[in-house]
Amino acid sequence: MTAHHPSEQLLRHYERGDDLAADQLWAVESHLENCAPCRGRLAPDPLATAVWAELAPIIDRARQLPRTHAWWRWVHGWVSPVAGPWLAMILLVTAAAVALDRLGSVAGGRVSLVLLIAPVLPVLGVAASWGPALDPVHELTVGTPRAGLGLVFRRTASVLAVVVPALTAASSLTGLGLSRWLLPCLAFTAGTLALGALVGVTRAAIAFVAAWVLAIIVPTVAFGRTSVVLAVTPLWAGVLLLGIAVITLRRKAFTRLGT
Numbered sequence: 364m365t366a367h368h369p370s371e372q373l374l375r376h377y378e379r380g381d382d383l384a385a386d387q388l389w390a391v392e393s394h395l396e397n398c399a400p401c402r403g404r405l406a407p408d409p410l411a412t413a414v415w416a417e418l419a420p421i422i423d424r425a426r427q428l429p430r431t432h433a434w435w436r437w438v439h440g441w442v443s444p445v446a447g448p449w450l451a452m453i454l455l456v457t458a459a460a461v462a463l464d465r466l467g468s469v470a471g472g473r474v475s476l477v478l479l480i481a482p483v484l485p486v487l488g489v490a491a492s493w494g495p496a497l498d499p500v501h502e503l504t505v506g507t508p509r510a511g512l513g514l515v516f517r518r519t520a521s522v523l524a525v526v527v528p529a530l531t532a533a534s535s536l537t538g539l540g541l542s543r544w545l546l547p548c549l550a551f552t553a554g555t556l557a558l559g560a561l562v563g564v565t566r567a568a569i570a571f572v573a574a575w576v577l578a579i580i581v582p583t584v585a586f587g588r589t590s591v592v593l594a595v596t597p598l599w600a601g602v603l604l605l606g607i608a609v610i611t612l613r614r615k616a617f618t619r620l621g622t
């Protein structure tokens with residue numbers, strides 16, 4: 364991006380606050396953030412200059428917030444600042460499920476708890492990373508030029524970067540195959556984002572978790588046998604593809620506040 368500086372015309376439009384397409388506006392703003400020469404190309408705005416002349420001495424006297432490290436800002440470009448405790452909880456729940464599975468305490472060891480919780484773990488992480496329910500600065504996040512599908516994917520990737528290795532470790536400790544939980548796990552993640560683009564991520568997460576508990580967990584615990592639905596690969600592949608299609612079609616939903 365830095366190699367392609369915005370055209371003179373585009374910069375003038377940006378300067379005047381003309382109605383630019385969201386992706387163009389985003390591209391210009393993120394370029395300006397990283398390119399000092401282009402910031403220099405922006406003509407000084409007389410109003411901003413006047414305001415700055417009055418503000419500068421006040422700011423100099425004000426107490427400064429400590430500057431954060433570059434790597435910390437990089438981390439927060441991926442992980443939602445409020446997701447930390449939730450990701451820790453996901454790891455704890457996974458560890459507890461491994462312990463219970465190894466003790467064979469669920470339905471006399473015929474049912475794997477790791478398998479049962481695998482699809483809902485990323486849903487919790489995604490809900491914690493993108494939604495007004497758990498993130499007090501969600502409105503600010505949605506209002507930034509970087510908001511949108513790209514940021515949602517980064518945050519989802521950061522959740523999966525915790526959940527998938529944790530479940531891989533858990534499944535190797537309990538002797539489960541990767542193929543038994545990975546596809547439902549990814550399908551639920553895509554499904555939550557897809558439904559989230561329609562009704563908001565928090566509501567979508569609640570709907571998916573509730574459906575999972577009713578359709579899979581209750582019958583599994585009641586009959587002491589893992590539901591066959593978990594093994595229907597085409598079903599999960601279908602949910603995953605449908606989810607990705609809906610997310611792509613409704614990508615603009617992630618730059619608006621939920622209704």
Ligand SMILES: [Zn+2]
Pocket residue numbers: 365367368369394398400401
């Ligand atoms: Zn530039």
